[in-house]
Amino acid sequence: MNIIICIKQVPDIGSIKVDPQAKKIIFPDSPGVLNPFDAYALEEALRIKEKRGGKVFGLSLGGPESEFCLREALSLGADEAVLLSDEKFKNLDAYLTSFVLAQGIKKIGDYYLILFGKQAVDGDSSLIPAEVAEWLDLPQVIFVKKFDELTDDMANVRRMTEDGYDTVEISLPAVISVVKEINEPRLPSLKGKMRAKSAKITVWNTQDLQVEENRLGENQKSAQIISVSPPPPRPKGEILEGSPEEIAEKLAAKLREAQVI
Amino acid sequence: MVFELTEEQKLVRDTARDFAQKRLKPVALELDEKEEVTPKIMKELGELGYFGIIIPEKYGGSGLDSLSYILILEEIAKVSAGVMITVSVHNSLFCQALNKFANEEQKQKYLPKMATGEWIGAYALTEPHSGTDAGALRTKAEFKNKGYVLNGEKLFVTNAGLADVFVVFASTKPELKAKGISCFIVEKSFKGLNIGAKEKKLGIKASDTRAISLVDCFVPQENLLGIPNEGFKMALEILDSGRIGVAAQALGIAEAAFEESLKYAKERKQFDQPIANFQAIQFKLADMATRIEAARHLVYNAAQMSNNNHDFVKQASMAKLFASEVANFVANEAVQIHGGYGYMKEYPVERYFRDARITEIYEGTSEAQRITIFREISKG
Numbered sequence: 001m002n003i004i005i006c007i008k009q010v011p012d013i014g015s016i017k018v019d020p021q022a023k024k025i026i027f028p029d030s031p032g033v034l035n036p037f038d039a040y041a042l043e044e045a046l047r048i049k050e051k052r053g054g055k056v057f058g059l060s061l062g063g064p065e066s067e068f069c070l071r072e073a074l075s076l077g078a079d080e081a082v083l084l085s086d087e088k089f090k091n092l093d094a095y096l097t098s099f100v101l102a103q104g105i106k107k108i109g110d111y112y113l114i115l116f117g118k119q120a121v122d123g124d125s126s127l128i129p130a131e132v133a134e135w136l137d138l139p140q141v142i143f144v145k146k147f148d149e150l151t152d153d154m155a156n157v158r159r160m161t162e163d164g165y166d167t168v169e170i171s172l173p174a175v176i177s178v179v180k181e182i183n184e185p186r187l188p189s190l191k192g193k194m195r196a197k198s199a200k201i202t203v204w205n206t207q208d209l210q211v212e213e214n215r216l217g218e219n220q221k222s223a224q225i226i227s228v229s230p231p232p233p234r235p236k237g238e239i240l241e242g243s244p245e246e247i248a249e250k251l252a253a254k255l256r257e258a259q260v261i
Numbered sequence: 262m263v264f265e266l267t268e269e270q271k272l273v274r275d276t277a278r279d280f281a282q283k284r285l286k287p288v289a290l291e292l293d294e295k296e297e298v299t300p301k302i303m304k305e306l307g308e309l310g311y312f313g314i315i316i317p318e319k320y321g322g323s324g325l326d327s328l329s330y331i332l333i334l335e336e337i338a339k340v341s342a343g344v345m346i347t348v349s350v351h352n353s354l355f356c357q358a359l360n361k362f363a364n365e366e367q368k369q370k371y372l373p374k375m376a377t378g379e380w381i382g383a384y385a386l387t388e389p390h391s392g393t394d395a396g397a398l399r400t401k402a403e404f405k406n407k408g409y410v411l412n413g414e415k416l417f418v419t420n421a422g423l424a425d426v427f428v429v430f431a432s433t434k435p436e437l438k439a440k441g442i443s444c445f446i447v448e449k450s451f452k453g454l455n456i457g458a459k460e461k462k463l464g465i466k467a468s469d470t471r472a473i474s475l476v477d478c479f480v481p482q483e484n485l486l487g488i489p490n491e492g493f494k495m496a497l498e499i500l501d502s503g504r505i506g507v508a509a510q511a512l513g514i515a516e517a518a519f520e521e522s523l524k525y526a527k528e529r530k531q532f533d534q535p536i537a538n539f540q541a542i543q544f545k546l547a548d549m550a551t552r553i554e555a556a557r558h559l560v561y562n563a564a565q566m567s568n569n570n571h572d573f574v575k576q577a578s579m580a581k582l583f584a585s586e587v588a589n590f591v592a593n594e595a596v597q598i599h600g601g602y603g604y605m606k607e608y609p610v611e612r613y614f615r616d617a618r619i620t621e622i623y624e625g626t627s628e629a630q631r632i633t634i635f636r637e638i639s640k641g
């Protein structure tokens with residue numbers, strides 16, 4: 001029984017810029033990092049495997065540069081790594097990305113859990129887990145912060161909400177996305193790193209996945225980007241001056257004015 | 262000479278750097294103040310392979326080359342010299358002693374446990390009356406009932422409070438002095454081995470240093486390590502490679518102190534400008550960087566030579582001597598560049614200054630290194 005964890009290479013978010021004219025996000029040239037949220041999903045998969053056995057598959061869709069995050073997964077303890085890579089897989093929207101991922105998952109097969117991080121820090125859409133579940137016709141719970149119970153065919157999980165959590169029982173196989181509260185990811189061991197360096201990564205293209213070319217055409221996309229803009233700059237702060245007593249008085253007045261107190 | 266690291270060497274260095282920065286840096290000051298490497302850190306060091314770096318793969322270690330090992334120690338020392346020596350004594354002194362001198366049975370019995378950190382190792386050579394003159398040790402080992410009975414006292418044993426097993430040097434033929442010393446693998450559970458209280462130290466406070474005493478401590482014959490009466494030669498041979506580790510520790514401390522100083526000099530303003538604008542500060546930083554660069558070449562070169570089975574005794578002593586003096590020079594200048602702030606615990610250079618001092622003392626004092634270097638260069 002396999003756990004499949006979908007992971008993604010993302011740019012180092014500290015160095016991202018936005019070009020509103022071209023409606024584009026400008027990503028830095030640096031090699032990128034494993035999507036931080038995926039690290040939690042991976043850690044959870046490894047912990048489940050350590051308790052229940054089975055294999056953990058790392059799955060990623062992207063160019064050859066995505067091998068890096070799959071090696072990261074292998075170095076931490078994933079058993080196999082699969083990269084879905086093809087010229088045709090470039091510039092897909094979430095709808096088609098999830099479709100291709102679903103084909104990869106089907107080809108791996110024999111899964112009971114498909115885990116995701118709650119979102120990727122580049123696109124920030126949070127759409128993929130839910131869409132993959134739909135393509136595979138599987139139940140899903142997103143934003144999970146704890147597994148209370150897990151067997152071969154059911155799981156009891158806590159789903160984060162704004163002000164607490166829901167307890168959800170779900171039949172397996174299922175798609176689950178996790179939040180960072182779920183665990184503290186481990187770091188790679190020396191041996192793990194060395195093993196991963198030379199490990200084989202399976203690469204599947206459109207033919208391997210039996211996806212017809214026109215299935216991924218422009219007209220198949222479901223989303224269109226209307227505009228891209230950077231977040232509005234934070235309004236300037238106000239610095240209160242005077243002695244500590246005066247500042248405190250002014251601050252209290254401001255807070256009252258804003259009806260905070 | 263340009264050091265071209267292999268892909269594997271870069272990979273393990275980066276892995277260790279990532280670990281040191283993420284896990285050790287945030288707690289380095291706390292470990293110094295608590296005077297311990299916490300069980301949580303010990304556990305993680307074990308899980309990630311830092312206690313099996315140079316143990317061959319067939320005994321569960323990573324079997325890495327000397328330069329990779331030194332690169333790892335340097336990265337750890339850069340954030341915590343106390344954690345570094347804990348790792349290094351276990352690897353360089355205990356595991357390396359077994360790698361070099363243990364028989365197959367001994368290796369199978371101990372190395373797999375050492376590789377995971379389930380067991381921690383220590384090395385007990387120094388005694389109250391014998392430091393630099395280690396060959397004059399007084400601990401006795403008498404052959405009796407298919408084993409040896411050990412009596413004596415060992416001082417300044419790093420890891421003593423954490424260790425499950427020690428290599429202990431004792432005299433089997435006192436009349437032969439240094440030529441009558443043998444080496445033993447002594448487990449913590451052996452009756453008659455007593456572990457003293459933790460010493461209070463100037464620096465590397467996170468590391469655990471204690472005296473141990475042996476009172477009629479029976480060691481079965483199968484725990485004799487190597488050839489009887491060749492113990493002193495073994496002790497020196499182990500220290501020859503061990504001191505490249507201390508050299509790497511010194512290098513790491515120096516690098517950390519330099520980096521903090523450069524950053525601080527650019528930030529700190531006096532007379533309406535960063536102090537880095539003052540030539541007096543620039544010259545200090547230039548000297549620090551130059552000496553660090555020279556030290557790094559000596560250290561990596563010694564590691565590379567020891568790996569390739571060259572005679573590296575001179576290079577190891579030079580690397581240790583030079584790097585440890587550089588560490589003290591750089592840490593001293595780092596405090597100076599920080600002014601009063603450098604004297605305060607909130608700034609890490611205060612710790613680097615204290616930590617640097619030991620590198621000129623243990624695994625052979627600077628004077629002892631000079632004696633070795635002169636002996637080597639005057640061989641003819």
Ligand SMILES: Cc1cc2nc3c(=O)[nH]c(=O)nc-3n(C[C@H](O)[C@H](O)[C@H](O)COP(=O)(O)OP(=O)(O)OC[C@H]3O[C@@H](n4cnc5c(N)ncnc54)[C@H](O)[C@@H]3O)c2cc1C
Binds near residue numbers: 387392462622
């Ligand atoms: C924190 C710490 C951890 C240690 N860990 C260990 C450990 O794990 N295992 C272990 O066995 N030991 C350990 N040691 C011991 C360490 O190796 C010795 O302290 C060191 O070798 C010096 O010996 P000593 O302290 O007896 O000084 P001494 O030998 O008494 O030296 C005193 C001074 O005299 C100088 N001197 C001595 N002989 C000569 C000479 N012939 N010519 C010129 N100058 C000379 C020395 O350089 C020094 O300056 C540790 C020590 C410390 C402080």
